[in-house]
Amino acid sequence: MTTLIVNGERRSIEASPDTPLLYVLRDELGLNGAKYGCGLGQCGACTVIVDGKAVFSCVTPVMVLEGRTVTTLEGIGSQDALGPMQRAFITEQAAQCGYCISGMMMRAHALLSRDPHATDESIRAELQPHLCRCGTHMRILRAIRRAAEEMRPKTADARTER
Amino acid sequence: MPTPFGTIYSTNITPDPETGIGRWSEQAFIRALRSGVDREGRHLYPAFPYDHFTRVSDDDAKALYAFFMSIDPVKSSAPPNELPFPLNVRLTLAGWKLLFLRQARFVADPSKDERWNRGKYLVEGLGHCGACHSPRNLLGAEKTSAGFAGGEAEGWRAYALGRSSRSPVAWDEAALADYLARGWHALHGTAQGPMANVANNLSQVDPADVRAMAHYLVSLGKGEGRNDVERTRSGPGRLPQAGGAQAATPSIPSEPGGAIYATVCASCHDADRPLPLGGSRLDLSTAVMDEVPTNLVNLVVRGIPAASGASARPIMPGFGDVLDDRQISDLANYLRTRFAGKRQWDGFAKAVAKARGGR
Ligand code: FES
Ligand code: FES
Numbered sequence: 001m002t003t004l005i006v007n008g009e010r011r012s013i014e015a016s017p018d019t020p021l022l023y024v025l026r027d028e029l030g031l032n033g034a035k036y037g038c039g040l041g042q043c044g045a046c047t048v049i050v051d052g053k054a055v056f057s058c059v060t061p062v063m064v065l066e067g068r069t070v071t072t073l074e075g076i077g078s079q080d081a082l083g084p085m086q087r088a089f090i091t092e093q094a095a096q097c098g099y100c101i102s103g104m105m106m107r108a109h110a111l112l113s114r115d116p117h118a119t120d121e122s123i124r125a126e127l128q129p130h131l132c133r134c135g136t137h138m139r140i141l142r143a144i145r146r147a148a149e150e151m152r153p154k155t156a157d158a159r160t161e162r
Numbered sequence: 163m164p165t166p167f168g169t170i171y172s173t174n175i176t177p178d179p180e181t182g183i184g185r186w187s188e189q190a191f192i193r194a195l196r197s198g199v200d201r202e203g204r205h206l207y208p209a210f211p212y213d214h215f216t217r218v219s220d221d222d223a224k225a226l227y228a229f230f231m232s233i234d235p236v237k238s239s240a241p242p243n244e245l246p247f248p249l250n251v252r253l254t255l256a257g258w259k260l261l262f263l264r265q266a267r268f269v270a271d272p273s274k275d276e277r278w279n280r281g282k283y284l285v286e287g288l289g290h291c292g293a294c295h296s297p298r299n300l301l302g303a304e305k306t307s308a309g310f311a312g313g314e315a316e317g318w319r320a321y322a323l324g325r326s327s328r329s330p331v332a333w334d335e336a337a338l339a340d341y342l343a344r345g346w347h348a349l350h351g352t353a354q355g356p357m358a359n360v361a362n363n364l365s366q367v368d369p370a371d372v373r374a375m376a377h378y379l380v381s382l383g384k385g386e387g388r389n390d391v392e393r394t395r396s397g398p399g400r401l402p403q404a405g406g407a408q409a410a411t412p413s414i415p416s417e418p419g420g421a422i423y424a425t426v427c428a429s430c431h432d433a434d435r436p437l438p439l440g441g442s443r444l445d446l447s448t449a450v451m452d453e454v455p456t457n458l459v460n461l462v463v464r465g466i467p468a469a470s471g472a473s474a475r476p477i478m479p480g481f482g483d484v485l486d487d488r489q490i491s492d493l494a495n496y497l498r499t500r501f502a503g504k505r506q507w508d509g510f511a512k513a514v515a516k517a518r519g520g521r
Contacts, residue, residue: 064484
């Protein structure tokens with residue numbers, strides 16, 4: 001049996017160790033934020049955060065994640081208490097069909113958590129593995145920029161304002 | 163451009179008069195190309211491969227000048243090079259050139275056919291393949307005695323070429339021409355690192371020239387080349403596939419590396435979907451056969467990003483954020499033992515640290 005820390009909670013996983021994390025999240029833990037797009041690590045729809053890094057959950061068997069920390073869309077805010085990334089995506093109306101959006105948010109969240117001052121160029125480069133068939137890329141970029149403003153440590157901003 | 167000696171910044175070669183080569187005469191341009199001396203008379207670092215471009219014909223050198231002068235000027239200066247003393251003193255290069263630069267135009271070998279000579283001219287001159295694929299001595303000059311025996315470029319291994327190649331299936335002209343123009347070949351895998359850009363460029367070169375290069379390159383080296391695996395697998399995919407995409411996981415071996423292979427890699431690499439849609443056959447992988455683990459580790463950690471603008475090429479997600487150092491080592495050890503019949507490489511941990519740092 002594999003043990004994972006999912007959104008802050010220790011979970012014992014029943015599924016066999018070769019099961020991709022995506023199936024475990026959706027089918028066993030009922031966390032449906034991550035989506036199945038290609039199953040080949042080529043579209044980004046299934047992206048979640050493992051120990052601070054964005055990974056494709058569709059090609060990651062739980063076996064290799066023993067004891068590690070997984071954060072999903074549900075872990076960065078809820079419907080009642082939206083996180084900054086989710087708020088920004090809603091404000092910018094960045095979703096068309098929405099299928100790619102969870103993955104986009106997760107990778108952007110991982111990027112901004114380690115570098116809240118990420119440039120436009122690095123945001124674009126970082127999101128390169130993510131496909132959006134609806135073509136809302138410009139809105140997605142705007143939403144990430146907006147989230148970045150909110151996620152930047154406030155003390156630093158206050159200092160520059162003074 | 164990272165080099166073992168420090169970082170060298172390539173300069174502006176648009177025709178901007180202040181920051182580029184807009185004021186250069188054709189003569190000055192050709193002197194820089196062939197002798198490594200700029201318009202002001204300063205020696206250029208051999209990261210600019212004038213030791214190869216010295217072979218370029220007058221006509222081609224002039225055509226290059228005409229082309230560069232026709233592009234839009236851009237105002238932009240390169241940052242200063244980051245080199246330690248005494249390498250930052252350009253006069254040092256005069257000594258280097260005295261030792262290693264043999265200035266001479268290309269001379270055809272009359273005992274060989276025209277295509278071979280055309281290929282040699284392109285490979286040794288403008289193509290400067292040896293700049294990466296030949297080993298270099300302590301002073302950074304190519305070891306001419308070991309030409310094309312394998313070298314290094316920007317954190318990647320540039321494999322031995324021709325008959326010295328470690329590819330389990332010997333290269334032939336058609337396969338190499340195909341690989342050079344498309345960036346991948348079903349029996350040899352995918353061009354990566356700096357070679358991905360080379361293939362991008364070659365996809366726009368006259369196919370007859372690419373073919374001539376391949377013709378020359380496969381004639382190089384000693385030995386007969388290897389041919390020790392079956393080239394085709396019989397029957398449909400050996401593993402059942404789900405949804406036409408992933409193959410089911412084979413039974414999981416107890417050995418840690420084998421278990422990682424079965425659960426992480428096999429769904430693509432054992433699915434028998436042909437390239438560019440499937441995973442490369444690892445029993446045919448030069449990376450697994452190589453003397454050093456550099457390319458295999460780079461691949462596992464970073465994957466193969468989609469090539470911009472190119473036609474369909476294989477891509478692979480990187481697993482550096484999923485697998486820890488121990489897991490990567492176990493996996494490599496398994497691949498090495500299973501497909502190359504050899505033990506894990508020495509210095510493996512160092513290669514992993516380098517691949518992680520070099521992102
Ligand atoms: S579903 Fe995982 S990358 Fe497409
Ligand atoms: S919003 Fe539909 S795929 Fe991106």
